Amino acid sequence: AKAKWVVVIYDLCDPKSLQFALENALPKAKMAGANLVLFGNTGKLESDGPNSGDTQAIVMKAKDGAAQHLAYTDERSTLAHIVRRILQEIDQGFAPEPRNQDGSTADTPPRKGGAMTITSAVENFKNWFGGSNNPKSLKLTEGVLKPSLKGSSQMRGTVASSADLRAVQQLQDSESAVTCICFGQERLHKQYILLAAASKDGTVVIYRCYRTQKELAMMQLENAGVGEDEPSPSEQRDQIVVHSRLVGHSRAITSIFFNLLEDQLVTTSIDKSVRFWQVDTGEMLKVFTDSSPVPVAAFLPFNPQVFVAANSNAVLRLVNVQNGLVLQKLKVETEVRALRFDDTGAFLLAGTKNGSIHVLENSEGLKFKFKVHLARGGVTCITFVPARPEQNMPASLLVNTSDSSVTIIDCTYEAPQGILTNLTVRNRVKVAHSLLPLKCCFSPSGGGYLISGSEDREVYIYNLHTYKVQHLKHHVVPVVAVAVNQQDTLLASADSVGRIVLWRRLDFSHLAEQ
Numbered sequence: 001a002k003a004k005w006v007v008v009i010y011d012l013c014d015p016k017s018l019q020f021a022l023e024n025a026l027p028k029a030k031m032a033g034a035n036l037v038l039f040g041n042t043g044k045l046e047s048d049g050p051n052s053g054d055t056q057a058i059v060m061k062a063k064d065g066a067a068q069h070l071a072y073t074d075e076r077s078t079l080a081h082i083v084r085r086i087l088q089e090i091d092q093g094f095a096p097e098p099r100n101q102d103g104s105t106a107d108t109p110p111r112k113g114g115a116m117t118i119t120s121a122v123e124n125f126k127n128w129f130g131g132s133n134n135p136k137s138l139k140l141t142e143g144v145l146k147p148s149l150k151g152s153s154q155m156r157g158t159v160a161s162s163a164d165l166r167a168v169q170q171l172q173d174s175e176s177a178v179t180c181i182c183f184g185q186e187r188l189h190k191q192y193i194l195l196a197a198a199s200k201d202g203t204v205v206i207y208r209c210y211r212t213q214k215e216l217a218m219m220q221l222e223n224a225g226v227g228e229d230e231p232s233p234s235e236q237r238d239q240i241v242v243h244s245r246l247v248g249h250s251r252a253i254t255s256i257f258f259n260l261l262e263d264q265l266v267t268t269s270i271d272k273s274v275r276f277w278q279v280d281t282g283e284m285l286k287v288f289t290d291s292s293p294v295p296v297a298a299f300l301p302f303n304p305q306v307f308v309a310a311n312s313n314a315v316l317r318l319v320n321v322q323n324g325l326v327l328q329k330l331k332v333e334t335e336v337r338a339l340r341f342d343d344t345g346a347f348l349l350a351g352t353k354n355g356s357i358h359v360l361e362n363s364e365g366l367k368f369k370f371k372v373h374l375a376r377g378g379v380t381c382i383t384f385v386p387a388r389p390e391q392n393m394p395a396s397l398l399v400n401t402s403d404s405s406v407t408i409i410d411c412t413y414e415a416p417q418g419i420l421t422n423l424t425v426r427n428r429v430k431v432a433h434s435l436l437p438l439k440c441c442f443s444p445s446g447g448g449y450l451i452s453g454s455e456d457r458e459v460y461i462y463n464l465h466t467y468k469v470q471h472l473k474h475h476v477v478p479v480v481a482v483a484v485n486q487q488d489t490l491l492a493s494a495d496s497v498g499r500i501v502l503w504r505r506l507d508f509s510h511l512a513e514q
Helices: 015-031 043-048 052-068 080-091 114-121 123-128 213-221 509-513
Strands: 005-011 035-041 072-076 147-150 165-172 178-183 192-199 204-210 240-246 253-258 264-269 273-278 284-289 296-300 303-310 315-320 326-331 336-341 347-352 356-362 366-373 379-385 396-401 405-414 419-430 440-443 449-452 458-463 469-473 479-484 491-495 499-507
Touching: 005 015, 005 080, 015 035, 015 052, 035 052, 035 080, 052 072, 052 419, 072 080, 072 419, 147 213, 178 253, 178 479, 178 491, 178 499, 192 253, 204 264, 253 296, 264 296, 296 336, 303 336, 326 366, 336 379, 347 379, 356 379, 356 419, 379 440, 396 440, 396 449, 405 449, 440 479, 449 479, 458 479
Parallel strands: 005 035, 035 072, 147 499
Antiparallel strands: 165 499, 178 192, 192 204, 204 240, 253 264, 264 273, 273 284, 296 303, 303 315, 315 326, 336 347, 347 356, 356 366, 379 396, 396 405, 405 419, 440 449, 449 458, 458 469, 479 491, 491 499
């Protein structure tokens, strides 16, 4: 019988073993139709002591090579973790190659008993390695987004069963490229959620996205306690209307974000300014000027009266919102183009144009801790993903870089103080990206999904457990920005001619009941 999974092991201290794995072992196993794992053995590394520069280069080469063969990658001193992962995938019937409904490959006869036969055969191994028998455990192959729109029987025949995603609405206010988009919070308005879209021509449009009946039912079920709005006319349900327009920037907007109360929106721009706007009226409230273009800014989590802004002269500034007083200036090695705080609020992650991530501690000002060189291309976006203990997944970063990749990075915190001590590359996936400031986002559905724009006109969606990719095709020009709402029911993608597409996952469960 053919092997269903092949684990190719190389020595992290021996580049020749990796070269043999990439040039010989992986191609042969792939030709045999097996699912692949490229495993870096760290045993010798841990005993002899690390050579961080050489090791990082080997790991990056391994992940790049593995991506070409659709292989998992892992680096540890024991195979126990990867065996658990393989057993979990077998138990759920996942395999990257085409398969019959019972789980057999397309070019082999169907197995009697299907996936459950495999499950019973490996049950003892799951006990050895701590596999879960909990029937309530999360299905890691669920589709991206929660279903939020009822699908008809006609739609069922035209939507891929693996995704059930449909482009439901399209917006376009101008032909100027959209540079960034962001959703507001869920709990402020009952009937709708806000979506802000900023453009290369310096304008911002804030939309009201009215909730579907399924979204309203979800909120009621979750007892969300959201604020009350005026009842919306029934014809506005499932519709998008302009909430306000913000006009004042003279050049491209580089980043946008709402304040905590969602009554203000903050924008940064190539025109050397940071501006605060009143969300409901579009009135410009404050302008903070800089000596050079401002690629990005963010509020301090512990003190929303202070924001940090990066300029193209490689200077980070802490600024008091009330009086404009500059509280701190911090020079870094090169221009910072992406900023993101972790969920503790204690550490700021700054991505630079030369492909590095600087880690700064947020304690009585910003203090440099360490940096990690990530890629040859510049960092254009950092998305922080909180730890998911139920899936044994640490906190992580999703990082777009202009070398046609998105890197998944695990964050290591030192207990019990919770100090961020290391960033480790878990995997690197391909996205067409060499020029534009592409953005990515995270959907927590199933085992979690990385969603990214791309320069080849598609939205890329990677399952963060299997790294299987799917593409959404609707745009006819590069997709620059993507965003998912907190309820995880609505995906927005925006492109270089100003078009915004809204995506929902369709629900066909009511058809089965008929």
